[in-house]
Amino acid sequence: MKFTINKKILLQNLNNVSRALSNKNLIPILSGIKFELTMKGLILSASDNDIYIEIFISKKDINIEKEGKAVIQGKYILEIIRKVEDELVSIELLDNIKLNIKCGNANFNLNCMDYSDFPNLKIKENKKPIFININDLKNLVYKTSFAVSLQETRPVLTGINFKTNGKKIECVSTDSYRLAKKEIILNDKIEEDVNLIIPGKNFIEFIKILENEDINNINKNVEVYIDSNQVLFIYDNINFQTRILSGSFPDISRLIPKNKEIKIELNNIDFYNVIDRASLLTSEREKNIINFKTIGDHAIISSNTPEIGKVEEKINIIKEQKEKNIDISFSSKFMLEALKVIESKEVILEFINDIQPIIIKDKNDENYIQLILPIKTY
C-alpha cells in the first residue's frame, strides 16, 4: 500500500470513522482502523462490535501508487494526522508490518495490527432501502433521543422505536417517566413496513457524523437497509451500521391522553429560563421538583427546598383554553430537556388534571408530541 492524500481530507474521514473505536479495548483489534486501498480509492473502517463505520475516499482525492491493506492503532494514526502540518501526507506499508507516514519533515513508523483479526461485519445492501431526507432523519433523532432510558433494567427503553406505516415514519422514545414521539411523512409509500428498536446512543453517533457534513448536501437522502439484527445507514461516502435491540417496544398509543381540559401557550425561551432559574434551588436527589400553577392570565413557577431557600416567578400566558386552573408538580430537568428541542417561538402545554401526563407540543410542528409524568407532592 502506497499513496499520497490531502491531510484535511484524511483527517476528516479518520475523525468520522474513529467514532466507532472502542475505548474499552477488551478486544485489541477493535482499537484499530482498517485501511484498504484499491485502484478505486481508500476504504477506512472501524468497529466496537456495537457499531460499524465504513468510509470511502474516492481515487480522485488520492494519488495511488500501490494497492494494499493494513490495520493501525486508531488513536495514534488520528493524533499523528491531526498534528502534522503540511498539506500532503504520504503513507506506505513497509514489509506488511509497519506503516510509514511522512508529512513535511516528520517521519513516523507505526506498528501494524494483524489484518486477519479485523471483524467483517457489514450487512448486505440487498433489499430496497428506505430513503429519508437527511434533515428529516436528524429531526427524528434529535427530537426523541434525549428521552431514552439510561438504565439497563429494561434494555428496549434505551432504544428509539423506529416504525413505518405506508408513507409515515414514527420514532418514539420513553424512559417510562416521559415520552417523545416524532413523525415524518414521506413522498412515497414504503414497500415493506418495519418496526425496530435502534440503540439511542448509536443513533446519536450517526447524527453527529452527519452534522459535520457539507450543508450543500441538505437535500440529500440517507438510505436505510435493515437486516434481522442490524441496520445500515448509507449517506454519501459514509456507511454506519448498528445492532438492533431485540424485544418489543411498549405500545404507547394508549398513553397519550385524548380529553385535554386545559391548553395554554407560553413563550418557549421565557418559560425555559423561568424553569431554569426555579431549578437552581432543587436537587437531583429530590427529583428536581418544581411547581406550576395557573392563575388567570399568568402562571407561577416555584420551588422550595427548606434547607436552601425558595423561589417564585410569574410568566404571562399568551393564549389559553381552560375552564379551570391547574396546580401541578414535575421534574425541572425533564421539562428543560423537553423545551430545548421545541423549535417554535411558542410551546403548547396541555393538562387534564394534576396526575395525568403533561402534554408538550411544538406550535409549528403537529407531528411532534411529548409527555412528562407529574410528581405527586402530597
Next chain:
Amino acid sequence: MKFTINKKILLQNLNNVSRALSNKNLIPILSGIKFELTMKGLILSASDNDIYIEIFISKKDINIEKEGKAVIQGKYILEIIRKVEDELVSIELLDNIKLNIKCGNANFNLNCMDYSDFPNLKIKENKKPIFININDLKNLVYKTSFAVSLQETRPVLTGINFKTNGKKIECVSTDSYRLAKKEIILNDKIEEDVNLIIPGKNFIEFIKILENEDINNINKNVEVYIDSNQVLFIYDNINFQTRILSGSFPDISRLIPKNKEIKIELNNIDFYNVIDRASLLTSEREKNIINFKTIGDHAIISSNTPEIGKVEEKINIIKEQKEKNIDISFSSKFMLEALKVIESKEVILEFINDIQPIIIKDKNDENYIQLILPIKTY
C-alpha cells in the same frame, strides 16, 4: 441590609470572590460569601482558610437603602445572579435570616448562614508595601508557576520563591527535575528585602482574577503587604491574601551552569510542534522520553517506543556557537511546558554535555532562564 445593584457588576465581583470558596466543605461556613454593606459600599469576601479574597464595590455602583451584613451559600447566590436576566438586582436581608433577591419577575429567598462563624483573616496593611506593575507580576507568575512541584513530599517545592534584593525581584520555582527563574527590575529600591515562598496554585488564582480586569489598567500597580505567615496583594478594589509556606527554598544559584559549550537558536513555534509530534509516540509512564541530536546545521528530534512505533523529524538551526554536537534525551512534557512560555520568535538552547541541565532562554528576555534535567537512556 437593602440595596439595588447592576447585575453585571455584582456578577463579575461574585465570580472573583468565589475563587476563594472551598469545594471540600469541611467547614460549612467556608462555602459562604460574606456581604457587608455600609454607606461607603459593599464588601464581598470568601475564604477556604488557604486564600482569602475581599472585594469592594463602591457606593457609586449601588443604590444603598439600608446597611447590614449576611453570609450566603456561595454557589447558590452565584448561580442565581448568573441566571437572572434583568439589568438590576434588588437584595434585602429579611429578619436577619433570609436574603431576598429580586430581578425581573424572579423572587428568591435564600437561607443565610451564621455571620459570627465567618473567619476574620485579613492582615493589617501597616508596613509600606512593595509596588509591582500588574504586567510584571503576571510575568513573574506565568513564567515560573508551571515548574512548581505537584508532590507534597517536599512542600516548599509546591511554592514559588519570591525574593527581593534592592531594585530586583526574583521568582524561582523547581520540582527538582526542572527550574524556572524570572527577574524584574523596579524603578525604586525596596526598603526592606523579603524572601518568601508563595503556594504556586494560590499565586495563579490571583493572576487569573487579574486577567479579567479592564486592560485600561495595564499600567497600574499591585501592592504587596507581607506578614509573618501571610501575604496580601491589593489591586484596585481586589484584596487577595494567601498563606506563606514555611521552610527554606533550595539555593539554586549553584545549579545554573556557567560554562556552556553549545549554544543554538531555534524557531520556537517550529520546535514546539516538532516536540509535540515526537511526543505522540511516548508515554507518561516512560517519562515521555525524546531524543535531541545536532548534526551540522540541523537537529534531529526522535522517539521510539517499540510496542507502538517510532518517529524522527529534522529542524533547522537558525544560529549556532558550537565546537561539538550534542546527543541528549529529555521529557517532551517538560520541554513543551518550557517552550509554551517563551515569548520571542526564537528560543535559545544551551548545553554542556548530555548529563548537565539543558538551559532554555527567551531571546528577547535576558531576565529569564529555565533548566531541564536530561534523562540518561543508557
